[in-house]
Amino acid sequence: MLPVSVVIVTQNEEKNIREALHSIRDVAEIVIVDAFSTDNTLNISKEYTDKIYQAKWQGYAKQKQMAIEHAKGPWVFILDSDEKFTGTLREEITYAVNNEVYSGFYVPRKNFFLGKWIRHGGWWPDYTLRLFLKNKATMENRRVHEKVVVDGKVGYLRSPLEHYTYNTVSDYIKKMDIYSTLSAEELKEKGIRPGIIKMVLHPLFTFLKMFFLRFGFMDGIHGLILAILYSYYTFLKYLKLWEASTQK
Numbered sequence: 001m002l003p004v005s006v007v008i009v010t011q012n013e014e015k016n017i018r019e020a021l022h023s024i025r026d027v028a029e030i031v032i033v034d035a036f037s038t039d040n041t042l043n044i045s046k047e048y049t050d051k052i053y054q055a056k057w058q059g060y061a062k063q064k065q066m067a068i069e070h071a072k073g074p075w076v077f078i079l080d081s082d083e084k085f086t087g088t089l090r091e092e093i094t095y096a097v098n099n100e101v102y103s104g105f106y107v108p109r110k111n112f113f114l115g116k117w118i119r120h121g122g123w124w125p126d127y128t129l130r131l132f133l134k135n136k137a138t139m140e141n142r143r144v145h146e147k148v149v150v151d152g153k154v155g156y157l158r159s160p161l162e163h164y165t166y167n168t169v170s171d172y173i174k175k176m177d178i179y180s181t182l183s184a185e186e187l188k189e190k191g192i193r194p195g196i197i198k199m200v201l202h203p204l205f206t207f208l209k210m211f212f213l214r215f216g217f218m219d220g221i222h223g224l225i226l227a228i229l230y231s232y233y234t235f236l237k238y239l240k241l242w243e244a245s246t247q248k
Contacts, residue, residue, distance in 0.1 A: 002027040002090055003097055004131070005071035006079050009063040011035035013081035014044060016164070021048040023084040027077075033067040061146035065139040076134045078148065080163070083109070088159035093131060096157060103152025104132035108160040113222055114167065121216030121223055122209075129154065130161070144182035169225070176233045184240035194242035199235055207231035 006024045010017060010032055021044070024030060030049035034042060035057040045052055053070055057063065068076055075097045079085075089107070096105055108125035111118050118124065129148045137150045166172040207227045210216045216223035 002093060003073065004075045004077045004093060005029040005031060005073035005134075006077045007031045007033070007064070007067035007071055008079050008081060009033045009035070009060070009067055010037060010041050010045070010081055011057060012037045012039045012041060014040040016082040017041055018044050019084055019164075020079060020081050021045065023086075024079065026090070029071065029073055031067050031070045033063055033070065035063065059143060059146075061139045061141045061143075064146065065141075068134060068137075068139065071134055074133055074135070075131065076137070077131045079130070079161075082164050084162045084164070086159060086162060089157070089161060092157050092159045096131060096155070099155075101153060102155040103136040104129055104148065104150035104154040106154060106156045107131060108157070109163045110160045111163045111165055113165065113226060114169070116219070116222045118219050118222060118226065120214055120218045121211065121226055122214045123226075125160070126163075127156065131157070143186045144179055169229075172229055176229065176236065180233055180236035180240055183237045184244060187237070187241050188244055192241065194238055194245050198238045199242065202238060203231040203235040206234045 002024075004027055006027045006029070008020065008030070011034065014037075021030065025048060030051060032045050032049060032052045034045070034052060034054050036054055042052065051070065053066075055063070055066060064078060068078075077093070096102070106127040107130045108127055111123045111126055113123075129150065132148055132150050133152070136152050137148050140147050140149050166175070207230070210230055211223060211227035216227050219226070
């Protein structure tokens with residue numbers, strides 16, 4: 001048994017949750033905080049754990065913090081519904097949690113887009129802090145791109161998570177609308193002012209950085225599509241910031 005508490009937040013994840021849960025079936029504890037899913041998410045989850053809690057959606061950071069607080073073990077791992085453990089990652093975690101130096105660990109992610117593992121454009125190794133001591137960590141309260149903040153020394157694991165993000169272009173577009181709204185709200189709270197220059201130059205720089213500077217072209221048509229979609233996301237973010245500034 002893998003000596004960690006894995007926490008997951010869900011909301012209508014019936015398409016992904018079974019594979020995620022099956023990949024962690026041998027962990028000490030699985031904790032799920034569900035935002036009142038209306039699909040089959042809960043029924044699938046009950047096949048793997050009885051530690052399921054429901055709470056109204058309060059944002060990514062707050063939902064994940066709630067899940068962390070429900071965990072009983074000293075070591076916690078945050079897993080998204082569209083991610084899976086690999087065999088080598090399980091083995092490495094077994095050794096990592098027995099260390100006496102680190103309070104948390106960054107984990108690399110193999111991100112898949114339209115069925116292809118994306119190795120460039122900033123998508124690999126895509127380190128994210130997921131494994132940590134519960135009493136040494138907390139979620140940074142942000143609207144989007146939330147992250148774990150650890151009080152102590154952090155290390156890096158070599159074995160990756162598999163992240164099956166955006167199986168279709170429609171998946172990306174749906175999430176892009178949500179994330180661009182949250183990002184615009186965050187920019188507004190920080191006092192960032194909108195402008196035509198930001199709406200033009202920032203998307204252009206995003207494309208150039210992903211496709212050329214970070215060698216996205218080496219992923220072929222997938223790399224091109226991603227660079228275009230990311231630049232459009234950047235445009236939407238500043239467009240929505242401008243829209244918010246014009247409304248009373």
